[in-house]
Every structure is written in C-alpha cells, then in structure tokens.
Amino acid sequence: MKEKKFDLELFFNALADRTRLRLLNLMGSDEICVCFFVDVIETNQPKISRHLAYLRRAGIVSARREGKWVHYKIVRPSNEYAAKILDVLLESFTIDEQMQIDRSKLANVCCNLQLPIKPIELSRREQPVYLLD
C-alpha cells in the first residue's frame, strides 16, 4: 500500500486564503469545535465547513466527531518541508493584529484556551470517535 504523494500545490492553495489562515490561527495547538469558528469569524457555518474541508483535503487538519460536535485540529503534514513551512506560518500569526484579535475573541466564547483539558468537554462522556475523509 503506497502512500499517495503530498501535493505541494494543493498545500499552498489551501494557505492562499485569509479565512483559512484565520481558521489555522484559531486552531493553533488546540482542538476547536466548528461552532466556535462560526462565532469568531462571524460568518455562516457552511462557509466554515467548506474551508475546513479544503484544509482537510490538503492534509493540514484532521476532524474528530464527538456527539453532535466536530472538532478540528492541525496535523503535521506528511511532507517534512510542508511541516516546516506550516510551523513558520503559525509563528507569523503572532505579529498579525487581526489574528490576535481573533484569538482573544475565541478566548471569550471558549474558555478552554490555554487549558490542557477543556472544562466543557469534561462534562460530556467520550464517544467512540471516527475520522472524516
């Protein structure tokens, strides 16, 4: 079973959109629920879902369903150079004003930033998880 080749063009295309960069910024090192993205980016949910699907196809994020909710997180791309590039990109968000505003908005709607275990989710029992795509 051969690994399918990592598509650098798809990768860069995925990063060439402000909404998708904002989504990556919000994920940072945490796992974030779709509904929080909708709150922070202040747009409709299908649009967020479509951009998340784009990032998924590019091998940049993964999804995990937990009950009604789907959580997304950044995954390390299989291509080592893409992984390095993603690291630098995430680092670059620290000097971007809007990205920092987004992060504080997320901290408001979602009190679990910075916490190793998320209080809200503690009250829900763990479900048998499955991955999309």
Next chain:
Amino acid sequence: MKEKKFDLELFFNALADRTRLRLLNLMGSDEICVCFFVDVIETNQPKISRHLAYLRRAGIVSARREGKWVHYKIVRPSNEYAAKILDVLLESFTIDEQMQIDRSKLANVCCNLQLPIKPIELSRREQPVYLLD
C-alpha cells in the same frame, strides 16, 4: 513614506502553481534569462512572462534588463516569515525529481550554472539597467 504591507495570500497563491515553482527552482541562487526558461520548460514565451510577472507582483523575484534580455532572480521577501518559507521551499526542490531534471536541462542550454560570472554576458558591455514594475 510607508512600506506597503506584504501580502501573504498573494505570496502563497504565487507558490500554488507548478510552472511558477519550476521557475523558482531554475533560478535557485542564480540570475536567469527569460529565454532559458522558455527552453527548459518547453512552453510558449507569453506563458513564462505571465508567470514571472505573477512572481514579481508577489515580491518573490526581481527583473533586470540588459539589452534585449531580461534576467530574473529570486529576492528575499520583505516579510521575514515569507523569506523563511521560501528558503524551506527551495530546499524541498532537492528531493523533487522533475526539478532536478529541469536543472540539468538548464545546465545544458546555459553553461554558466555554478560559475560566478557568465561567459556569454562578458562579451556584452554593461547597459544602464532599469527595473520593471
């Protein structure tokens, strides 16, 4: 006089195209004439010019006219993160088979790869140069 902000989306879009990646690979650390790109990529000249213009607008390459010829080279993006990303990208070309094939084709049509001074150009007197854009 305020520097205009570096456009990360434009930068990533510029990198999200195989032809443009091939052009960057061919430039590497050298300054290359448009006619060599046309020879190596084996496509029409307007297409090459268009992609080079795209890279120029994204702040990734610069052009220098010397007589009838225009030479392109990679420039360090003003955004430090973009510069780092470009470094990693160029490094990634070393493990890409087609990129290496392109480089050897270039070495054939253009004997000056690896040489600090290009023999062909030595026979032309230096012109007052100007930059496009």
Next chain:
DNA sequence: TTATAGTATTTGTTTAAGCATATATTAAAT
C-alpha cells in the same frame, strides 16, 4: 424534533491558457 455539521446547486469572480499584438532594443540598410 432540534441542534450541529456537511453537501449540492447556482451564480459570480478569479485564474490560466492561447493567440495576437505592442514595446524595447539592437542590427542592418539606405
């Protein structure tokens, strides 16, 4: 059945290719 998220469809916009043409430079001819 209600909340959450994903998909399908339509529409408008962006992008790329191909072709033709314009511009810049040099060389050659008058």
Next chain:
DNA sequence: ATTTAATATATGCTTAAACAAATACTATAA
C-alpha cells in the same frame, strides 16, 4: 542619421476552468 528588420519580452483579449459565496437541502446525534 533615419528607416527597416529582427529579436526578446510584455501585455490585451477571449475563452475555459477553478474557486468562493449564498442558499437550500440532507445526514447525524441527542
């Protein structure tokens, strides 16, 4: 010198394809 031709490169224009947004609809879980 001035015109003409040739070469190298850039740019308009048109068409086709890809992409994004909005809306409506479907699927899943509680």
